[in-house]
Amino acid sequence: MADTALMSIPGQVDPVPVARDITPRPDGRVDLLGLSRKRITELFAEAGLETRQAKLRAKQVFHWIYHRGVTDFADMTDIAKTMRPWLTERFVIARPEVVEAQHSSDGTRKWLLRTPDGHDFEMVFIPDADRGTLCVSSQVGCTLNCRFCHTGTMRLVRNLTPGEIVGQVMLARDALGEWPKGRMDVPDEEDVAEYRADGRLLTNIVMMGMGEPLYNFDNVRDALKLVMDGEGLALSKRRITLSTSGVVPMMERCGEEIGVNLAVSLHAVTKEVRDEIVPLNRKFGIEELLEACAAYPGASNARRITFEYVMLKDKNDSDEDAHELVRLLKQFKLPAKVNLIPFNPWPGAPYDCSTPERIRRFSDIIFEGGISAPVRTPRGRDIDAACGQLRTAAEKKSRAERDREAAQAVAEADQEVG
Numbered sequence: 001m002a003d004t005a006l007m008s009i010p011g012q013v014d015p016v017p018v019a020r021d022i023t024p025r026p027d028g029r030v031d032l033l034g035l036s037r038k039r040i041t042e043l044f045a046e047a048g049l050e051t052r053q054a055k056l057r058a059k060q061v062f063h064w065i066y067h068r069g070v071t072d073f074a075d076m077t078d079i080a081k082t083m084r085p086w087l088t089e090r091f092v093i094a095r096p097e098v099v100e101a102q103h104s105s106d107g108t109r110k111w112l113l114r115t116p117d118g119h120d121f122e123m124v125f126i127p128d129a130d131r132g133t134l135c136v137s138s139q140v141g142c143t144l145n146c147r148f149c150h151t152g153t154m155r156l157v158r159n160l161t162p163g164e165i166v167g168q169v170m171l172a173r174d175a176l177g178e179w180p181k182g183r184m185d186v187p188d189e190e191d192v193a194e195y196r197a198d199g200r201l202l203t204n205i206v207m208m209g210m211g212e213p214l215y216n217f218d219n220v221r222d223a224l225k226l227v228m229d230g231e232g233l234a235l236s237k238r239r240i241t242l243s244t245s246g247v248v249p250m251m252e253r254c255g256e257e258i259g260v261n262l263a264v265s266l267h268a269v270t271k272e273v274r275d276e277i278v279p280l281n282r283k284f285g286i287e288e289l290l291e292a293c294a295a296y297p298g299a300s301n302a303r304r305i306t307f308e309y310v311m312l313k314d315k316n317d318s319d320e321d322a323h324e325l326v327r328l329l330k331q332f333k334l335p336a337k338v339n340l341i342p343f344n345p346w347p348g349a350p351y352d353c354s355t356p357e358r359i360r361r362f363s364d365i366i367f368e369g370g371i372s373a374p375v376r377t378p379r380g381r382d383i384d385a386a387c388g389q390l391r392t393a394a395e396k397k398s399r400a401e402r403d404r405e406a407a408q409a410v411a412e413a414d415q416e417v418g
Helices: 037-046 051-068 083-090 162-176 213-228 248-257 271-277 286-294 319-331 356-368 393-417
Strands: 004-007 016-019 097-103 109-114 120-127 132-135 204-207 240-244 261-265 305-311 336-342
Touching: 037 051, 051 083, 109 162, 120 162, 132 162, 162 213, 204 213, 213 240, 213 248, 240 248, 248 261, 248 286, 261 286, 286 319, 305 319, 305 356, 319 336, 319 356, 336 356
Parallel strands: 132 204, 204 240, 240 261, 261 305, 305 336
Antiparallel strands: 004 016, 097 109, 109 120, 120 132
């Protein structure tokens, strides 16, 4: 049996015990999204099916969930009609609730999503000519407090479950219309229903949304295993990147148990500056972090580690910083690529973006050192979907409401005094 945890559900006074891998629901049904075939088999057996029957039904349901994107048991045409109501009564295949969907002028799409227990988080889809990348969140809020990141100004509410993580991928597939058509019980339509992972709009996934993925390791791992499963969503691990701010103790496990590409939020080359802008550096310093990168399982010239580097004016963007970055990466013999990210401003941000000229000069120095250093083109700025800008609109709204309430209270108090 999976580990259990306490989660509060609206309408219930006391927290209820739920398995770590199951997304809690107010109606008491078990959400199958995010669960492996083995886990679904266990749940079907616990609900009363004999072992052989539970295994067969789990295989069928798993296929419908991940190859077809079906959310209604009534549409599972190769399952007996008498069995479908039994499944519907006990189980559900959910999606995160869409609170708001926004489209940027550059084609970027952002969704504000809500969990069954009322917490908001965001995901972003970035279309390019040769790929489509989904930026997936792992937590509601964040605990790292990186000073350049708007998401980091939020408090951490809780980890997302495997279902809430993989649910973002499923929801994007829904929105992009990327599920195969055809009926399983009609032989002539089998080819129409064949699932193919190639030739699709959503080709890449980055765990680079809200939260630190390695602080929610088990749930992220379980979700990504479903995404990579050849009988699941069948996306190659080479098309998945996990971004971390440098949770060193979990990096080796990430390489061994997930095996996806690694991106590291470096952003500075000195202890003083990185301590300021990435506080986690006070716990795991630059050299310790780079040693962990050098030891990352699977890292090679063919699978380079990406180092994210946000360009902050007069903070980390000097020629000296660029030369030191080259020196460090060569010292640790890292197969590396550096992504230079123009700082994406947000209200109250303590930094400014480096000038285009300074960014180009920084990039040139790194290229001259023999390391690729492309400058990322900001995407989705007009809908606050760019790197470092994710922060739920619901929290912005609630803060604005609190400010108005406080102002009203002050006005009423002034009137009483007057």
